[in-house]
Amino acid sequence: MKLEQISTHIWSLKTWFLFPMRVWLVKDEEGITLVDAGMPFMARSIHRAIDQLNAGSLQRILLTHGHSDHVGSVHKLHSAYNVPIYAHEIEVPYMEGQLTYPRRRKIEKNIREGLAAALPTTENGHLQSFAGLQPYLTPGHSPGHTVYMHEKDGVLLAGDLFTSKRGRLKRPMSAFTANMKEAIESGSIITQLQPKHLEVCHGAPVLNPASQWEGYLAENMKDYK
Ligand SMILES: [Zn+2]
Ligand SMILES: [Zn+2]
Known part of the structure; x- marks a missing residue:
C-alpha cells in the first residue's frame, strides 16, 4: 500500500482491490483522524501508517x-485503539443492518451494532467538525453519505460522491449507488466549498473540481431530464 502526503495535514493510503481504494489520515495537534476504513486487510497497513507518521495515536474514525x-x-482498529467511530445518523441503521440499503436485495451488517455513533451536531444544528474536518451530508450514493472538508488545506475528502478518470470528475459507481440523480445533485457541494483538491x-485526485461542475452536470443529468 502506498502512503502519500497530499497536503499539510493529510495523507492518503492507497491500495488496489478490483478497483483503486483509498483511506485518509489527517493530523492535528491531538493525533490522527482516519477518514474511511477500507477493506479488512487494510487494518495492518493503516496501523503501520499511523506509526510511521509519528504524529500521535489514532483519535477517531x-x-x-x-x-x-x-x-x-x-x-x-477498534480493538487496537478503542476510539470512537462516527457516521451520519441517517447512515448508521443501514450499515448496522436494521434497514436495507435502497436498490440492495439483502440487509447488510457491515459493522457491529452500537460500534458507530452518529456524528454530533452543534447548537445551531450543523454537524460538528473534528481535526479541522467539517462534515457535510451528501446523500444519493447512500442515504447518509457524508463528505469531509479540510478548510485549512482546501481538501475535500469525498468518499464515493464521485469517482474520477484521468483527472476528470465521474459519477459514482452505478451498481452501488442508491439514488444516482440525488448523488449527482449532491455533487454541487464542490461549487459551494470550492476545494483546491478533491479526493475520492x-x-x-481531481484538482479544482468546481471548474468541471457544469460539464459534469450536463454529461450526467441528461438521463434524468
Ligand atoms: Zn466505495
Ligand atoms: Zn460506496
Missing part, C-alpha cells in the same frame, strides 16, 4: 458511509 469497502478495518475513494 470518521466514515463517509457504511458500504463494506469503507468500514472493513473498523473492527480490528475509487480514483485519482
Whole structure:
C-alpha cells in the first residue's frame, strides 16, 4: 500500500482491490483522524501508517458511509485503539443492518451494532467538525453519505460522491449507488466549498473540481431530464 502526503495535514493510503481504494489520515495537534476504513486487510497497513507518521495515536474514525469497502478495518482498529467511530445518523441503521440499503436485495451488517455513533451536531444544528474536518451530508450514493472538508488545506475528502478518470470528475459507481440523480445533485457541494483538491475513494485526485461542475452536470443529468 502506498502512503502519500497530499497536503499539510493529510495523507492518503492507497491500495488496489478490483478497483483503486483509498483511506485518509489527517493530523492535528491531538493525533490522527482516519477518514474511511477500507477493506479488512487494510487494518495492518493503516496501523503501520499511523506509526510511521509519528504524529500521535489514532483519535477517531470518521466514515463517509457504511458500504463494506469503507468500514472493513473498523473492527480490528477498534480493538487496537478503542476510539470512537462516527457516521451520519441517517447512515448508521443501514450499515448496522436494521434497514436495507435502497436498490440492495439483502440487509447488510457491515459493522457491529452500537460500534458507530452518529456524528454530533452543534447548537445551531450543523454537524460538528473534528481535526479541522467539517462534515457535510451528501446523500444519493447512500442515504447518509457524508463528505469531509479540510478548510485549512482546501481538501475535500469525498468518499464515493464521485469517482474520477484521468483527472476528470465521474459519477459514482452505478451498481452501488442508491439514488444516482440525488448523488449527482449532491455533487454541487464542490461549487459551494470550492476545494483546491478533491479526493475520492475509487480514483485519482481531481484538482479544482468546481471548474468541471457544469460539464459534469450536463454529461450526467441528461438521463434524468
Ligand atoms: Zn460506496
Ligand atoms: Zn466505495
